[in-house]
């Protein structure tokens with residue numbers, strides 16, 4: 001069961017919100033969609049779910065388009081949250097579970113398990129409007145998971161959550177993935193995607209900037225960082241021809257290089273000047289890649 005997006009373009013009039021997007025999400029994987037505001041993430045999700053038609057290209061889950069008929073296997077956290085403010089939490093979750101084909105009692109058990117998992121069991125009989133924004137967000141998230149979907153699409157699931165709740169949510173989605181679900185989520189936070197996803201796509205103005213496995217994307221970037229800490233000024237190393245860029249810091253400096261042998265050269269040369277307290281070759285971060293490909297102003 002893979003999610004297959006092939007040469008998908010979405011136009012609103014003359015404006016292309018998504019341009020020729022191709023990607024494959026393997027069953028059981030966690031896929032991250034990165035991009036600044038307006039990149040085309042929500043539009044892509046709406047097309048995956050069949051809420052919007054594609055202008056060109058095709059999207060299939062398990063070989064078929066997602067329609068109302070198979071939507072009970074799908075969980076969706078929409079960008080614009082929409083719970084019934086006057087309805088009580090448990091009642092609402094049970095109702096939404098039933099809409100997706102669950103028996104009332106199963107929906108009740110699952111809802112309460114999730115409320116406990118997110119440490120809000122005491123909200124079961126409160127009205128949604130009585131909850132804080134972050135806690136409403138948890139309830140909405142539970143609403144997208146309660147029926148045990150096999151494909152879960154989460155639009156900005158971390159927005160509006162405090163750091164403790166972000167960690168709780170990360171743990172929950174990793175657990176669900178371990179249980180076999182396929183998860184696709186969007187974020188404009190590179191670190192969340194870097195931490196959770198083995199596969200990712202960075203979008204910008206509807207274009208796919210990079211996509212593939214985290215490892216491929218990092219290796220394909222062809223640059224590495226070398227961090228050196230020393231008690232002497234490292235500027236002379238930054239001036240070496242093989243170094244692409246150098247950022248000095250109080251403790252030493254960070255060098256961006258294109259070839260691994262430059263790292264060894266840097267170390268050898270640094271050692272001729274004095275003792276080195278720290279030396280490491282670091283992979284580029286997604287932030288480095290994004291800035292290089294898209295520009296600082298969008299990061």
Ligand SMILES: Nc1ncnc2c1ncn2[C@@H]1O[C@H](COP(=O)(O)OP(=O)(O)OP(=O)(O)O)[C@@H](O)[C@H]1O
Nearest residue numbers: 012017035036037038039040041042043044079188
């Ligand atoms: N129904 C629509 N009609 C016209 N333009 C639209 C429509 N929906 C989206 N767009 C445009 O398509 C582009 C992509 O929007 P989209 O909501 O997919 O971005 P996003 O990556 O989800 O951004 P954000 O992080 O702000 O949610 C934007 O320029 C948006 O204005």
